Amino acid sequence: MKILHSGDWHVGQTLDGYERSGEFRAFFARLKEVAQEEKPDVLVVAGDIYDNGMPSTAAQNLYTTALLDLHRACPGMEVVVIAGNHDSGARLEIARELWGAFGIHVVGGLRRGPDEKVDTDRHIIEIKDPEGRKKGYVVAVPYVHPLNFPDLTGDTPREERPQAFFQTLLDKVAERNADGLPVVLTAHLAVRGGDFSCHENAPNRIGGEECIPAEVLGQGFDYVALGHIHKPQPIPGTEGRMRYSGSVLPLNFDETHTHSLTFVEIERHDAPPQVRLIPLPATIPVRTVPAEPVEFEEALRELRLFPADEEAYIRVHVKAKDFLPSNSAERAVQALNGKKARYCSIKMVSEALSAPVDAPRFRVSEIRSTSPVEMAKIYYKNEYNSELEPELEAMLQEVWRETHQDTTSEA
Ligand SMILES: [Mn+2]
Structure with missing residues (x-):
């Protein structure tokens, strides 16, 4: 099976107020070109389709037009799209049935069936060639906060639910996969050991309890197509079986790395994936x-x-x-x-x-007995290594007096 792995498109993103539809169009043109040349069986888009959950009509038009255009250029290629944390999964799924008619599988979120049980089947997608021959499987898991994974058994502790969920899906695939076809898992999350440096100054910093160890993704896949981290990279210790394909154009000033599409070939189940990066030069660096x-x-x-x-x-x-x-x-x-x-x-x-400064430390009683303006002076000196200007001090005095008077008169 040949897989074109991409994600973190962030369609509709603006950079410091600049509109970027020209750059997104250039990306979609390049994506179409690559798909026509490489003829993948499936394009996997690992979340963050849009930059936010309420994309503008222009952004939605850009995305839907580009995807349909891609389908027309490569009718034999199936597409799997999952929602990322930036997307509204429900919104992405509005036209799910319609997209399905074009071989475009959209998985925006987890759904429960009439029996209240989580419908696990909708996350398992069989990839077929135009003649209807099965080529492999894609297990599609959209963004779910690690603490919000469902309890499939009724007695799985919260912290074990993500791993149990991934493993349940992979076990179901294993049951069906008598022919030993390749199995790809796609998910949108932060995996421990990844290089998140291009997110350090971003408004949505990544880290902490949201980071999951690679083992949580379970066993039984041949390749994991990850989304969420914008720098393309393999996860260390996974022998190239787990990768972020990264964003497709620089979304902030720390994304100075080369953007790329990830092309993956897997001969059969349990064979190592062959990975090749196809660079995407930035239209506007x-x-x-x-x-x-x-x-x-x-x-x-x-x-x-x-x-x-x-x-x-x-x-x-x-x-x-x-x-x-x-x-x-x-x-x-x-x-x-x-x-x-x-x-x-x-x-x-x-x-x-x-410059290294020794931050002063205070006892609670000292904080209580120091006026807010005095505290501001100490903070300023500590932060900027110079005295608070008299004008600023006078303004602070005034603000404090006013607010203090307000609260006393109210009481
Ligand atoms: Mn993203």
């Missing part, structure tokens, strides 16, 4: 300028030197002692005037912050 932080005026000089014809999203890299002037963004935009590059944001490294 993200650039942090300069690579190392510099004073703001120097950064502006760098921006003026940026090649006029080079398309890029720009994050300005600045170091400063305290705050940047309020017109900094405006000045950065001016510095890029007449160039194709687009100003996005400023990444500021505080020099005061990078």
Whole structure:
């Protein structure tokens, strides 16, 4: 079985207010080209189809048009789509029946049948070639928070439910798979041991109890097509049987890695998967300028030197002692005037912050006897390594007085 593994499309995403439909269209054009060349039996999309649960009509139009276009170009290829944490699984499934008519299998969430039992069959998809010959299986598990996996037996402890769920599905496949066909599992989650570095500054940081050990995904698969982490990578210790294919275009300034599609071939059940990455060059790259932080005026000089014809999203890299002037963004935009590059944001490294400071410690009684303004002064000194300006102090005094008076008059 030949599998094209992708995911984390985030259709509809904007970067610092810039609309990106052109980049998404370029990706879908490339995806179609690759699918036509490689002729996979199945395309697996491992979640985060859209950037959010309420995608705009334009985003939905872009996705549905692209998927239908892909189906027309490669009618023999089946498609399996699961919901990620960014998607609304229910919304994704609205046209599930309609998609099914085109060999596009959408699994947005877990459903219970009339007997109140979780319908496990809807997660098991038989992949067939155009002549109807069975090529293999895809077990599709959309995003479920590790604490929300269902209890299939009635007495499985909460922490054991994810593993029990995956294993139940894989056991069902094993029962049906007398021909020893390849088994692929697709899921959208964070697996321990992965490199999450491109998510560290993102609003949705990944880690903690949401990270599950690889063993939880059970036994009996030949390959796990993962979604959630945006950097393409194998999970260490799984002999290449578990991979993230990553996002398809840079979604933030930390996604500087090469984006790619993952092409996987599995001869038969229990044979090692052959993996090949197909690079997806960014239509518009993200650039942090300069690579190392510099004073703001120097950064502006760098921006003026940026090649006029080079398309890029720009994050300005600045170091400063305290705050940047309020017109900094405006000045950065001016510095890029007449160039194709687009100003996005400023990444500021505080020099005061990078200096090691011994944070003062307080007893509860000390906190109680220190006025909020005094506390603010200590915090400011500690945080920025300089005294709170008298003007700011006066403003804080005023705010405190006002709020204090309000609460006393109410009482
Ligand atoms: Mn994602």
